[in-house]
Amino acid sequence: MNNNGLVKLFARLGAPLTDRLIKLGFACRFFVSILRHSPTSLLRFQLTMREIWFAGVLSVLIIAVSGLFVGMVLALQGYETLVRFGSSSALGILVSLSLVRELGPVVGALLFASRAGSAITAEIGLMKATEQLAAMEMMAVNPIARVVAPKFWGGVLSMPLLAAMFSAMGIFGGYLIGVQLLGLDPGSFWSQMQSSVDFRGDVLNGVIKSVFFGVAISLIAVFEGYDAPPTAEGVSRATTRTVVTSALVVLALDFVLTAFMFTGM
């Protein structure tokens, strides 16, 4: 009898862990099946095109405006600190390196997760709740090939472009504040930036980071939508989970990628 109580206690302690593990395992299986159905869905590129429009084009405004403001704030704050050491001409380096290496990919990914990831989850979740996915299967249309894979690839293809736009707009914002407002010399602003930002080491690594983030966010978004309980509450919870999980995964992944890319040299 006592033994039975102990078993129940352990079962209750272990239940959240096993639930998560089951979910993770399902997510891995889901990822593999997306990859397996990708060739067929990428051949009908029109579907992916619509998703790039939905996830990428509609996010351009928020990405561009946020990038501009982040760059302007960086320039203002960086100037305050650099001018104390008499090295305010290094402002261009500070703004461009922090944007290209970190802020462009990371903040771009966080914005992308909340702008596009949540919408993808809500759409797939509602399609499931209204049994559209089941109806597709009835018509021998694979919902993963027809709905999930295009959304996944739309997100993956959009993310690096959005991150690059974020960085470019941020550097432009830094230029506006540094050169136009604070009166730094534009020549030294650009040339110092150019001499210390390496295309392969900094810009390309930033792009690689954003590709990783794009895969992570898109996978989380389509998975949460596909896995959502088919109720109004279930869809709303799944949408929240997409944003929270993607934010955590992006930041953790960023640490790992940064540790790989920018240390040891």
Added chain:
Amino acid sequence: MKRGMIDFWVGLFAVAGAVALLFLAIKVSSQSTLPAASTYSVSANFENIGGLKVRAPVKSAGVVVGRVTGIELDPNLYVAKVTLALDSRYHFSRDSSAQILTSGLLGEQYIGLEPGADDKNLEPGGRIAITSSAVVLEQLISRFLFSKAETAGEQTPTEHAQ
């Protein structure tokens, strides 16, 4: 949204992304690493390299002519063996000398190449024989203090008695 309009906007989006990347590539960054094909490597031994790092520039007359590609300790001589990749457009005579310099007071350290007078050039894989080490601030200060102490010691009466 009509299909043609979606295509138009996605196309515009791709162009904007490409322009942003191009901006980052051309205006913001530069290709500082020389392509491996057009370089030859030489080595130089230094007693002390100070804060020299891999990928530090190699300059001659202020012009970047190469990069540091490797730094290791020679286990027999206990000196630092620095490998340099020099641009194959530039050739230096065999008795060129290398010294470790600092750009500015707090700047990065780089290797300065001083050309010599020998009419034979450094071969790929060759070694620069004449080198001078990095200036280490602590050694400089201690040398200065010791020389101060010596001159002070000479003026004391006990020294005169000897």
